[in-house]
Amino acid sequence: MAPHSFFVYTFLTFSLSFHGIAALEYRVINVAAATPGGIRFNNKIGNPFTKQIMGTINNYIWSAIFQQNDPSDQKQVDSVNTYIVEFDEAAGIAWGNNNINVSSSYINGLVGDLKWQFTSLMLHEMTHVFQWNGEGTTPSGLIEGIADYTVLRANHTQWGFANPGDGDRWDKGYAVTARFLEYCDGITPAFVAKLNKLMRVTYDVKYFEDLTGKPVDQLWQDYKAKYGH
């Protein structure tokens, strides 16, 4: 884990940007600046911090999560835009090709270390921006599982995150699927990076078998058995 530690990337990002490799532009637009959550964002998190972690997370996703060191493997965008917006459906949502909306009421309701929790959310949402989704054919449970897998790998999970062996379906999504993907990584090193690569154009559940030698249902049974469920 050490060479891929999220904190190592915090420093790497600075040296990469000195060499001008990070050509991507990160933008933060606080549309909710007049609301309590928007004010709190400006006071406690702020645009400079947000832009900095967007770069750090972007490099972390390409290098450690998807292992796309060749730019031709990466999803190409020329900017990523984070909007702070009033909405209540979720903490955050990735939309379009390269946009993230973060809920101002979510920010207003946070207790504890705001920057730390906001970083967890951004690890999840930035993964959506850069992951392959089989041109829209990958099931949402797997999409959400991969986004939470990034949070897990970065050691940025929050209280209540699933434990290994939790859940009753591999494609339940979020932390349950993230824990299962972590298990698959143990069977086939860099499983998630390889799976993501296969999903560039289309999705097939058989990719699990192609990569591990076992169908996904067998993997799930083995996983549950390993943790005594």
Ligand SMILES: *[C@@H]1O[C@H](CO)[C@@H](O)[C@H](O)[C@H]1NC(C)=O
């Ligand atoms: C995100 O917020 C922007 C700016 O307010 C808005 O134009 C866009 O429709 C929102 N997207 C979603 C998916 O809510």
Ligand SMILES: *[C@@H]1O[C@H](CO)[C@@H](O)[C@H](O)[C@H]1NC(C)=O
């Ligand atoms: C993960 O974070 C916790 C605290 O949030 C820390 O105690 C632990 O050492 C970290 N683990 C790794 C592998 O960095």
Ligand SMILES: [Zn+2]
């Ligand atoms: Zn998501």
